[in-house]
Amino acid sequence: MSVDVGPSSDFAEKELRLVHAGRREVGVVRWNGNLYAVNNYCTHRGGPICLGILGGRLESDRPGSLWLDVSRPTLACPWHGWEFDLHTGCALPDPKIRIRTFPVSEVQGRVLVDLGGTEIGPRGETETPAIQTLNPGAA
Amino acid sequence: MYSGPIIDCDVHHARKSDEALLPYLSAGWRDYVSGRGPAGLVPLTVQDGLPNPHGFMRAETYPEGGGEPGSDYQTLRRQLLDRGDLRRAILTFGDDSHVAGHHNPYFATELARALNDWSVEQWLSLDTRLASSILIASQLPELAAKEIRRHADNPRMVQVMLVDNPFNYGFGHPVFHPIYEAAEETGRPIAIHGGAGGWANPASTGGGNVNLYFEAHTLWPQVVMTHLVSLISHGVFDKFPKLRLLLIEAGSAWLPSLLWRFDSEYKGLRREVPWLKRLPSEYVAEHVWLTTQPLETSPQRRQMVDLLSWVNGSERLVYSSDYPHWDADEVNNVSTRLPQEWHRKIFFENALNFYGWDEADLPLTATVAA
Numbered sequence: 001m002s003v004d005v006g007p008s009s010d011f012a013e014k015e016l017r018l019v020h021a022g023r024r025e026v027g028v029v030r031w032n033g034n035l036y037a038v039n040n041y042c043t044h045r046g047g048p049i050c051l052g053i054l055g056g057r058l059e060s061d062r063p064g065s066l067w068l069d070v071s072r073p074t075l076a077c078p079w080h081g082w083e084f085d086l087h088t089g090c091a092l093p094d095p096k097i098r099i100r101t102f103p104v105s106e107v108q109g110r111v112l113v114d115l116g117g118t119e120i121g122p123r124g125e126t127e128t129p130a131i132q133t134l135n136p137g138a139a
Numbered sequence: 140m141y142s143g144p145i146i147d148c149d150v151h152h153a154r155k156s157d158e159a160l161l162p163y164l165s166a167g168w169r170d171y172v173s174g175r176g177p178a179g180l181v182p183l184t185v186q187d188g189l190p191n192p193h194g195f196m197r198a199e200t201y202p203e204g205g206g207e208p209g210s211d212y213q214t215l216r217r218q219l220l221d222r223g224d225l226r227r228a229i230l231t232f233g234d235d236s237h238v239a240g241h242h243n244p245y246f247a248t249e250l251a252r253a254l255n256d257w258s259v260e261q262w263l264s265l266d267t268r269l270a271s272s273i274l275i276a277s278q279l280p281e282l283a284a285k286e287i288r289r290h291a292d293n294p295r296m297v298q299v300m301l302v303d304n305p306f307n308y309g310f311g312h313p314v315f316h317p318i319y320e321a322a323e324e325t326g327r328p329i330a331i332h333g334g335a336g337g338w339a340n341p342a343s344t345g346g347g348n349v350n351l352y353f354e355a356h357t358l359w360p361q362v363v364m365t366h367l368v369s370l371i372s373h374g375v376f377d378k379f380p381k382l383r384l385l386l387i388e389a390g391s392a393w394l395p396s397l398l399w400r401f402d403s404e405y406k407g408l409r410r411e412v413p414w415l416k417r418l419p420s421e422y423v424a425e426h427v428w429l430t431t432q433p434l435e436t437s438p439q440r441r442q443m444v445d446l447l448s449w450v451n452g453s454e455r456l457v458y459s460s461d462y463p464h465w466d467a468d469e470v471n472n473v474s475t476r477l478p479q480e481w482h483r484k485i486f487f488e489n490a491l492n493f494y495g496w497d498e499a500d501l502p503l504t505a506t507v508a509a
Contacts, residue, residue, distance in 0.1 A: 044406075058413050060412075060414040062377070062378065062414050063373055063378075063412075063414050065414070066413065076410070080406075081407040081408060081410070082407060083409060083410060091406065092409050093405050093406040093409040094406060
């Protein structure tokens, strides 16, 4: 089931917006021109991951050497700091653990999030969340 | 009771006297040590240890002819080497093992060199079952690396031993890396021996120094935990992927809970250490072994076995007696506390694999000089 979450102009580069999509809260962000959508639910402890910090992926090949891979949007949960790759949904420290991501598309100037066949979230998800917008100017 | 072959990974040997080391010092250092006239020799061991009210040695291990326990080969042979099917004993020095606790780094470097030569000439020549640790003065890591390489061609100098910490950082700090580079290059494991607390700076335990031997002995594992966390956090096993680590006399019951915590911390704090490519517990599973002594005593035997099972204890533990120290563990005692199906691995095979030996290379019976 695809849900229209707003006009394309609402989704500025690298500014994550939290929107309602059916019964879900979904974070939607445009990163290097590509759209990503992620369930606002951290599978570690159920935290509101979309309220966390979005950035590139900090990488290294040896102690003391750091670089930022801006091609890999990474979302860190505000509860306990677990980082997830928005490409795959996988946790960086343990790829066996994933958050739920959704396909996103733009059709005729609208952003559509494909929730798949169900709106029922996994155990512990909020079904009727209050909308929070991290980018109030675009609301 | 276990009656199969044994490798003992922690046997403390000692000098009969300070004078016994003098021939192994260079002429200049020999004069530095012995040229004080009536003041006698410069102390060869660090002097600020916490006293054990029992003494550090088992009373019956004092040789009849005098000298410190572990200083007389015949006594050690009778009390340890010839009891049971002992195939190899790894010598780990006594008070001399605290060479990295000396304030003078140049003197410590010379002592380590001399002590290694003494160990080769005075002990390895006596009995083919004996192997020795390589002592190093980690105060000067580049010279310590040179000392490790000096023994590269002697297969009976089997590991590089770290005890005291001359710097105020854990052993993972890059200042120590020349040591690990030489160890990996020469195929020698690193062996960290617990018990540095109280002999040297920096503080013997996290949170501050202790005042009593009772405190120090209880907290020995804490020091080794610091070094293990440090080695993994600083990426030592990524930088030196062939390096193996043995934790001696630090216990083992603490390892499961430390690893549970360590993995959790990594999941939250990967951003600070993105050079780590695996969970901390995965580095431990590949690179780290522990000696049995002192095997913690749980209220019920099963509890300790369950704990050790969390860290694959049947594969990661190697037997050590700690002879001739007061808190030594005998084979019979250890064998009653661990499952029978673990025995051959812990008493023999795990050490065989850890040191990269072939069973056929170990003497079935001792070849003894004189």
